[in-house]
Amino acid sequence: MFFYANEVYENRDFGSMDAREGEWTNCEFTRCRFRGVEMNESLMEGCTFVDCDFTGAILNASHYKESAFTNCLFTSANLFVARFDNCKLVGSDFAGANMDGITITGGDWSYTNLRHADLRKQDLRKIRFKEADLSECNLEKADLREADLTHARLHKAHLQGTDLRGAKMDGVNFKDLNITGAKLDMQQAVAVARSYGAKVEG
CATH class of the missing domain: 2.160.20.80 (E3 ubiquitin-protein ligase SopA)
Known part of the structure; x- marks a missing residue:
């Protein structure tokens, strides 16, 4: 388990990272790649993601609070029992994603697929x-x-x-x-x- 706060990442590839049960607070990600990354039971609060790629990521039971995902790809990602609280997902693509048991509380999901x-x-x-x-x-x-x-x-x-x-x-x-x-x-x-x-x- 790890904890990151107030970090800024751009064009970073997190594909080989074991991010299970990690915590990110007030971090910014731009054009970062999380393809296939394991992020089970991770917590992200107050984070911003712009043009990031979560294709095939394993996000089971992950929790997102007051975070924004703008134009992000969640193609074929596993979001089983994930939770989004007051998040902004504008323009993001969930084609083929497993969203069984997902919880969405408030937020803006405009222009999403x-x-x-x-x-x-x-x-x-x-x-x-x-x-x-x-x-x-x-x-x-x-x-x-x-x-x-x-x-x-x-x-x-x-x-x-x-x-x-x-x-x-x-x-x-x-x-x-x-x-x-x-x-x-x-x-x-x-x-x-x-x-x-x-x-x-x-």
Whole structure:
């Protein structure tokens, strides 16, 4: 186990590092590579990652607090039971990542690629998913109350039983969605009706 604080790294390759159970606080990483690195049960608080590559990284049970990952790659990474508390993931790519059991509390996940992610039964309240790609995601029985889904791509997403009340859904194509059993507020219900050509009068 190790502890790093207030360090700045640029173009650093951490691929051969054993980072299990490590702690990083207020560190900055720019264009660093964590490809295949083992970071099980690591803790990162107040850290910033820009254009970093976590392809194939093993991040099981890792914990991220108040950290930012901008335009980072998590392709095929293992994030089993990882936790993100009030983090910024804007523009990051999670293609093929294992996100089973992940916990997301608050934060900004706008413009992320979360295609095919399994987020069923997750508490995703008030999280920003603006223009995120959530195509074919499993969001069954997830709690998305007051989340920002403005212009999010939800093509073939599973929303059965999902709680969408209060979520911002401007620009969402409701005709693409299976919302059987989903909980909608009145504004959303009107938007769904209009998407199918209904004339709704006040």
